[in-house]
Amino acid sequence: MRIIAKRTLREFWEKRPDCKEQLKAWHGEVQAADWSSPANVKAKFGSASILKNGRVVFNICGNKYRLIAWINFDFKIVYIRFIGSHKKYDKVDAENI
Numbered sequence: 001m002r003i004i005a006k007r008t009l010r011e012f013w014e015k016r017p018d019c020k021e022q023l024k025a026w027h028g029e030v031q032a033a034d035w036s037s038p039a040n041v042k043a044k045f046g047s048a049s050i051l052k053n054g055r056v057v058f059n060i061c062g063n064k065y066r067l068i069a070w071i072n073f074d075f076k077i078v079y080i081r082f083i084g085s086h087k088k089y090d091k092v093d094a095e096n097i
Helices: 006-015 017-032 038-044
Strands: 002-004 055-060 065-072 077-085
Touching: 002 017, 006 017, 006 077, 017 055
Parallel strands: 002 077
Antiparallel strands: 055 065, 065 077
């Protein structure tokens, strides 16, 4: 899968180094994936939440942070739409961000 944009992850882990290794691992696993449906995502990341409109919520750092991605399965692209704490996650509309 192609991920847009790793820069978002890097900027986040520079502010919160506790999640750097897990975000790097997530990036590597997603980049190596070849997902064609939400079921493929769930098979790899069982704790991921599949939402409407192609959105998927991933738990990062033992569920300390949340990452929302919009996945275009036809074009094999994962767009990072949000990453932050639960408090910040609760303030966004995960299905439309």
